[in-house]
Amino acid sequence: MSSSVVAPAESLLRWYDRHRRSMPWRAPPGQTMDPYRVWLSEIMLQQTTVTAVIPYYERFVSRFPTVEALAAAPLDDVLSLWAGLGYYARARNLYACAKAVAAMGGFPQDLAGLLALPGIGAYTASAIGAIAFGIPTVPVDGNVERVTSRVFAIETPLPASKPAMRAAAETLGADPDAQARPSDFAQALFDLGATLCTPTSPACGVCPWTDNCAGRRRGIAATLPRKAPKKTRPVRYGVHFWLTDPAGHILLRRRPSSGLLGGMTELPGTPWREEPWTEAQAMPHAPAQADWRPAGQIRHGFTHFELYIDLFAAEVLGLTGEGFAHPIADLDRMALPSVMRKCVKVAIA
DSSP: HHHHHHHHHHHHHHHHHHHHHOOOTTTOOTTTOOOHHHHHHHHHHTSOOOOHHHHHHHHHHOOOOSSSHHHHHHHHHHHHTTTTTTTTTTHHHHHHHHHHHHTTTTSSSSHHHTTSTTTTOOOHHOOOOOOOHOSSSSOHHHHHHHHHHHHTTTOOBBBHHHHHHHHHHHHHHHHHHHHOOHHHHHHHHHHHHHHHSSSSOOGGGGGGTGGGHHHHTTTTGGGGBBBOOOOOOOEEEEEEEEEEESSSSEEEHHHHHSSSSTOOEEOBBBBBSSSSSOOOHGGGGGSSSOEEEEEEEEEEEEOOEEEEEEEEEESSSSSOSSSSSEGGGGGGGGGHHHHHHHHHHHHHH
């Protein structure tokens, strides 16, 4: 069966020309997309919503208007601007990638070259290639998975259905009209999934592919894509310490450059483990001998586990120990991950 029979690209592109979303990283119709802005937005959008990303993106391009500017910046500046977006390995890879691209004199304009860059996998390479360079490939994100699962009535639960969804996307992208406008076709699929073919209550009545959707014809569109039952996330526990001095400074330390929250700043504390810490077990990890008092508990959800942190606070005349002193009033400028910002909020409440 040809792609034009399954779901014609021409009807989707005609809809997109009328209803395309306005995004700060998108060029106006008819203009060439900036690969730097496409790449930056795609890295930020991984595991994050458009609404959450836009203010971070705008701050980034204001501070780093080109990939060369990003490559020349101190890593701490990049991490500070990234703080709150989560998945901090993305920020470190972003920085490494910027340095590589700047050294090359620009982004590679082929998929193999893009895939060789730090932090760029198959999806991101496909997105940059299609959107910025007009390579006839279809990037498959969550929106495209949802659209293809419904158009082709793919009932196998995720993640086992991912190969079938990729094959379906390739079928759609083989349409000559999609091949002629790969940048617009990729973004049209994103917009269709984000605005009409939504996770719940899809707007089938106004969809440009309503007559071509096998899921709608069978009355199962809203149930797709199917998902395997979620496993219960494990729970971990930690204790962190809010240690201040009379001059208004707080003791902070930097996490190791690799691993979870690598290179970010945190309050001193214990490792995170599967068993709760008693106060007696935690105090040997305290940064100083002091009159510690309980200051509250923080719950934070990571992708693969839930974390509970017991916070203790104390004040000493001089801040010593592992780490460095920093003004409490200037904490907003530090590269604090969201979990540590929660600790700060509880401590100063």
